[in-house]
Amino acid sequence: MTRIKICGITRSGDLRAATRAGAHAIGLVFYEASPRNVTIPQASHLMHAVEPFINKVGLFVNPAPEEVETILRFVALDTLQFHGEESAEFCRQFGKPYLKAIRVKAGVDLVECAARYADAQGLLLDAHVEGVQGGSGETFDWKLIPHNLPLPVILSGGLHAGNVVEAIKQISPYAVDVSSGVEAAKGIKDAAKIAAFVNEVKRIDVQLSR
DSSP: OOEEEEOOOOSHHHHHHHHHHTOSEEEEEOOTTSTTBOOHHHHHHHHTTOOTTOEEEEEESSOOHHHHHHHHHHSOOSEEEEOSSOOHHHHHTTSSOEEEEEEEOTTOOHHHHHHHTTTSSEEEEEEOBTTBOSOOOOOOOGGGSOTTOSSOEEEOSSOOTTTHHHHHHHHOOSEEEESGGGEEETTEEOHHHHHHHHHHHHHHHHHHHO
């Protein structure tokens, strides 16, 4: 079964649409430069809309340790996701499971990245777009992903209902992560797009399990 994460949630209605459609995880962005950034009060409010057994992921980009610690005091995150140049030592210091995002382009050694972040729960593979740390809506060449990665792959970068089936066929990722591909505008999700995305993932999972 391919897990599904809907990232960049800013509104409780969008969160409910994601979880009721069948998402396994939701992502909150704690990065002020992002149009999907949420404050601590916003994030705390969103937590009240999370149904049981949904993984709550907080996304950070080169944060100060004090920033992460403060957010963890007020927001009940399950998993931390780091999108900058954080070291493995930095990522693990908070006592939470973590994902390390890698922006993929030719020449990036993903096997070496997996070894460097060996205690991560997985590698989140996103498109490398100059000057953009994530959420660009751009895909990358999935052929750059080796088949021998020792960590689970969370595939991100430009996914939407129209291409997620092909992505799963090619990569067989542990999970898929979508943000802009299910939006009406930056930070504003579209419930119909979320449902279409989730349904496509479920459909190909059924086909491949036969």
